[in-house]
């Protein structure tokens with residue numbers, strides 16, 4: 001390939017990667033590969049400027065604006081950062097700085113490079129007015145509503161010193177613990193897992209529904225302050241001030257007087273960064289004094305007064321001893337590598353994720369091979385390659401099972417999915433186990449006293465096969481049961497035994513679970529793709545299990561946020577005869593199969609914005625009908641007489657205390673006729 005062709009190819013490829021990364025929050029290649037290709041393109045363009053294309057990704061910030069959000073122009077452009085993976089280049093950067101400042105003294109501020117999404121946060125008179133993405137650097141997407149869901153971000157800054165207009169910049173991110181929580185939840189309801197915290201954060205910020213965004217607890221570390229006129233002399237001062245004003249400033253920054261100190265900071269954080277609550281991918285080094293920053297200036301794409309040092313993902317090499325196959329709740333089979341224990345980023349690694357059979361093929365890995373293990377943004381390390389120089393006669397092919405490792409049912413592969421599945425949903429022990437774990441969780445039936453091995457023991461003893469069996473457990477059946485568990489990794493044993501006290505706890509929890517609301521029951525029964533929120537929406541809309549059970553695909557599509565995939569899954573679930581029996585048994589056990597609140601259909605807008613309370617009995621309505629009428633016309637029912645109450649509806653034989661309180665507080669009281677007039681006004 002000649003240089004012109006290579007330049008064209010790299011330009012196209014990198015443009016595509018940028019598009020996927022910034023628009024669709026997908027990494028087609030890892031960052032290191034991306035950066036190396038960009039470096040290659042940049043070098044070729046320098047050598048052959050005549051072939052450099054105007055749309056080259058070397059000239060500009062990678063993102064663009066999208067159609068879904070309003071476009072906002074940045075008051076100060078949002079640039080990228082030059083980056084390097086080598087200390088030698090860092091020294092070159094320092095030399096350029098020295099030259100640029102004509103020998104004047106200078107300090108650096110080192111910060112962690114947080115791996116999330118750059119945000120511009122504009123404040124007007126101390127109030128958060130706008131949150132905008134970086135976009136193409138000149139203009140970005142207005143995602144204010146989503147940014148407002150970040151709890152650590154002050155919506156109002158109470159300080160006398162703040163200028164009327166200022167902008168704070170920071171990195172919006174998904175904390176690792178939150179990322180893990182979301183993935184556990186997704187796995188539980190059979191959704192594909194999110195690939196990494198940075199892409200998950202980026203995808204979340206681009207959602208249209210800020211209610212859904214709020215459920216993912218995003219966070220933001222701020223690292224830059226801009227105003228006109230400037231009110232600080234140094235970056236350090238601005239960090240201290242932002243912290244004092246209530247912004248979330250990561251305490252990890254440090255002032256360094258020389259490039260040697262910078263290097264020491266880099267070394268120090270190479271492994272320590274894994275203790276932080278978020279993914280990081282390097283260190284950002286900035287000149288501290290603002291006048292010196294101005295003196296050094298900018299290129300078209302990045303400041304000359306700062307650079308990012310990126311860590312190569314930490315890698316170790318070790319031997320692949322064996323592969324185990326785990327079966328999840330939905331039957332998906334995941335291969336897990338069992339490794340000869342090796343130290344990586346300060347922890348001993350024994351296992352690594354292999355994702356699926358495609359991944360094993362892609363890596364070409366064999367048993368007893370020496371493999372490279374890397375720790376990236378995720379918590380579980382992954383195998384990234386094979387050290388072929390160490391391949392020996394002992395290496396043997398990994399034979400992917402054709403049968404479920406737990407129940408020997410032949411595995412199947414669903415179209416378009418990377419995983420093999422065990423189709424024996426009802427009899428496969430790990431699937432059963434996971435189904436119970438799903439059923440007992442707090443947000444489902446809340447019977448967590450059954451955790452920690454008890455479920456496994458009950459399955460083993462043949463006492464439970466379906467969650468409905470739980471409600472047939474008795475004191476006699478449970479008392480005295482015992483099982484010893486051995487941890488495969490440490491060899492330590494643990495005994496679970498059911499004595500009087502724990503049996504009582506279990507039975508009480510089971511009894512109490514019968515009061516869990518209908519939406520929790522709906523979540524607990526484990527329909528694929530039906531998470532908490534969807535269960536709530538379904539419960540609200542249909543009101544009871546019979547309406548839902550008989551709902552058609554079309555009817556289901558009428559539920560807010562329910563699409564084809566969920567509708568299909570619900571219909572299929574209720575069509576299954578065993579599931580019908582399951583639901584009947586739960587109903588007989590006394591679980592809630594209807595909401596207290598009957599879903600109401602909107603009839604009018606006459607009561608919108610008004611609040612009501614009623615007392616006594618009425619000629620034309622039962623209490624429930626009255627409540628429905630109020631809600632159907634957009635009104636709200638309050639729990640008691642308060643300042644917020646607009647009307648007390650008084651019927652026959654009213655309660656004296658409500659009337660008395662309403663009189664005292666001057667709340668208007670209306671009769672049934674007046675209320676009916678209001679409905680139709």
Ligand SMILES: NC(=O)c1ccc[n+]([C@@H]2O[C@H](COP(=O)([O-])OP(=O)(O)OC[C@H]3O[C@@H](n4cnc5c(N)ncnc54)[C@H](O)[C@@H]3O)[C@@H](O)[C@H]2O)c1
Nearest residue numbers: 017021027028029030031034080081111113114118223284
């Ligand atoms: N894998 C892929 O397909 C792919 C595609 C495009 C880009 N990328 C990655 O993204 C990089 C380019 O992205 P970029 O232009 O945003 O550059 P960058 O991410 O390397 O550096 C700039 C960004 O760093 C962030 N940042 C984090 N901590 C900071 C701090 N303390 N101070 C200042 N800024 C901080 C800001 O968001 C800023 O916009 C590439 O180098 C590559 O690694 C990957």
Ligand SMILES: [Zn+2]
Nearest residue numbers: 404407422428
């Ligand atoms: Zn199985």
